[in-house]
Amino acid sequence: MIQQPASVNLIISSGEPAGIGPEVSLAAAMAFLQEQPASTITLLGDSGLFSATEIPKELSHRLKLGSIALASPVTAGQLNPANAQYVLNILDAAVRGCLESRFDAMVTAPIQKSVINQGDTSNEDLFTGHTEYLAKLCHQEHVVMMLCATLPAGLLGLQKSRDLRVALVTTHVPLREVPSTLSQQHILETIQMVDQDLRAKFGIAKPVIRVAGLNPHAGESGYLGREEIDVIIPAIEAAKDLGIQVSGPYPGDTMFDARALNSVDAFIAMYHDQGLAPFKFVSFGGGVNVTLGLPIIRTSVDHGTALDIAGRGLADPSSMLESLRLAYQLAVNVKNTKNLST
Numbered sequence: 001m002i003q004q005p006a007s008v009n010l011i012i013s014s015g016e017p018a019g020i021g022p023e024v025s026l027a028a029a030m031a032f033l034q035e036q037p038a039s040t041i042t043l044l045g046d047s048g049l050f051s052a053t054e055i056p057k058e059l060s061h062r063l064k065l066g067s068i069a070l071a072s073p074v075t076a077g078q079l080n081p082a083n084a085q086y087v088l089n090i091l092d093a094a095v096r097g098c099l100e101s102r103f104d105a106m107v108t109a110p111i112q113k114s115v116i117n118q119g120d121t122s123n124e125d126l127f128t129g130h131t132e133y134l135a136k137l138c139h140q141e142h143v144v145m146m147l148c149a150t151l152p153a154g155l156l157g158l159q160k161s162r163d164l165r166v167a168l169v170t171t172h173v174p175l176r177e178v179p180s181t182l183s184q185q186h187i188l189e190t191i192q193m194v195d196q197d198l199r200a201k202f203g204i205a206k207p208v209i210r211v212a213g214l215n216p217h218a219g220e221s222g223y224l225g226r227e228e229i230d231v232i233i234p235a236i237e238a239a240k241d242l243g244i245q246v247s248g249p250y251p252g253d254t255m256f257d258a259r260a261l262n263s264v265d266a267f268i269a270m271y272h273d274q275g276l277a278p279f280k281f282v283s284f285g286g287g288v289n290v291t292l293g294l295p296i297i298r299t300s301v302d303h304g305t306a307l308d309i310a311g312r313g314l315a316d317p318s319s320m321l322e323s324l325r326l327a328y329q330l331a332v333n334v335k336n337t338k339n340l341s342t
Contacts, residue, residue, distance in 0.1 A: 006332045007038040010324060011066070011103040013090045014045035017074045017083055019305025020315035021109030022049040028320035033059050036328060042103065044090040046070040068093060076311025079112055084119020087111055091130075095137045098296035104331035105297035107323045110305045113172075128172040131291050134298060142186070143293035144193045145171050146266065147276060147302055148326060149283035156258035156282065164282065165266040166275040167194045167292065178271045179214065179227055187211075187235035194266050195244045197292040203333045207265040210255055211236055211248030214270045218251045232270075285316065288323045290330075297330045299323040 012029060015021025022045055029041045043050065044066040055063055068090050072082035094106040108130055116127040127133060135143040146167040153160045169190045170181050191209060198207040212218075213232060215225035222229050232249045239246045248255075248268075255267060256278045269275025279287060280302065287302035301319040309315055 006036075006328075006335065007040075008036070008104045008328050008331045008335075009040050009042075009102070010105055010107060010327055010331075011042045011094045011097050012044060012107045012324075013094045013109060014043060014049065015090075015109030016079070016087060016112045016115070016305045017046065017049055017070060018076060018079055018310060019110060019112065019307055020310050021111075021305065023311070023313075024301070024315050024317040024320040025109050026050050026055075027315075027317040028324055029063055030055065030059060031317070031321050032324040032328070033062050035325075039328065040064065041324075042066045042097075044068055044093055046074075046086070049074065066093065077307045079115045079307070081115050081119035084116045085121045087116060088121055088133075091133065092137065095134060095296065098298075099138070104335070105299065105327040107320070107327050108298065108300040109320065110301055110303060112305050112307075130289075130298075130300060131171055134291055134294060138294050138296065140293055140295075142189050142193070143291050144168065144190050144197075146194065146197075146290045146292050147279050147283070147287050148290055149279070149287040149302075149322075151261065151282060156261065158258070158261060162261045163265075164261060164279065165198075166279045167266055167268045168272060168275050169268060169270050171272060173271065175271065175273075179225075182214065182227060182231050182270065184231050184235045184238070187232060188238050190268060191235065191239040191244060191246055192242070193293040194268060195239075195246075197290075198265055200337065201292075201297065201330045201333055202265075203336075204265055206245060208263055209244065209246040209266050209268060210250055210260065210264050211246060211268045212252050212255045212270055212274060213249035216251070216253075218249045285319055286322055287319065288326045290326065297327055297334065299327040299330070 012025045014025045040062045042064045047067040070086050097103045098106050131145045144167050148165045151162050151164050195207050198204045214227040219225045219228035228249050252274045289300040291298045
């Protein structure tokens with residue numbers, strides 16, 4: 001029997017209005033709906049941002065516009081702090097819709113952190129990124145940023161395509177503050193969240209996880225730093241005691257062994273560039289950002305607002321399309337798990 005495509009209801013926050021978010025959101029949404037005829041998408045943003053491209057009539061009943069008004073007119077490529085609250089408003093609406101179960105998952109287009117912090121917004125704290133803001137909206141003290149990409153056969157000697165997943169213990173933290181930010185409990189919780197969501201959302205029964213060290217050569221037995229001995233190794237051992245298949249700490253420059261891609265389901269890095277530099281080098285702009293530890297599903301593109309090409313019809317929607325595809329698959333996995341448990 002041929003399995004019918006699952007019905008999934010997605011919502012997109014179109015991001016910084018002066019960037020490429022609105023155009024890649026619309027292009028990717030139309031492409032995705034052609035692939036998944038049973039699904040629907042609601043696109044959040046000012047209606048004027050999407051008027052340049054007509055939605056095909058056959059998609060009009062499945063691609064809906066959730067119009068949220070801009071505070072000030074937009075010129076492509078030119079940031080305007082007056083629209084900072086608008087960006088937060090569409091994020092708030094998307095999260096609220098998912099928490100109320102009106103949508104199965106949310107997908108976010110890129111935002112400009114600097115302009116949000118310059119704007120007159122209701123956000124009381126420094127805006128450091130989507131991940132931290134969504135955690136606050138969902139009342140989660142700790143969430144995890146994980147980047148995902150499917151690497152094709154032949155790349156790095158892979159005999160078949162393989163998913164690369166890289167999670168971060170710390171995210172948007174200045175490098176000098178990373179060591180003091182790390183704690184055994186924080187690392188342990190990160191490992192647990194990665195393991196739990198790989199099982200619950202990605203459908204991996206027994207995830208295999210690798211964890212990086214912090215210092216060169218993973219501290220070299222304490223000669224190059226004691227964070228591995230005092231903090232990271234105890235966290236890994238505690239995770240093993242919980243039945244999690246995790247190993248490390250591995251030196252950052254050798255953890256991403258191409259041969260390990262065949263057996264490792266997720267790599268955990270201690271800080272942003274340690275994990276994302278190698279990830280982005282091999283993912284060729286096709287990566288997807290997933291926030292773990294939320295009560296909702298959230299995926300996002302792995303690129304920025306690209307102000308230099310905004311409004312010129314040059315933006316590549318492939319990362320947004322991959323984000324929609326992964327959000328769809330995670331939603332299907334969660335639905336299937338719920339059906340099995342009832």
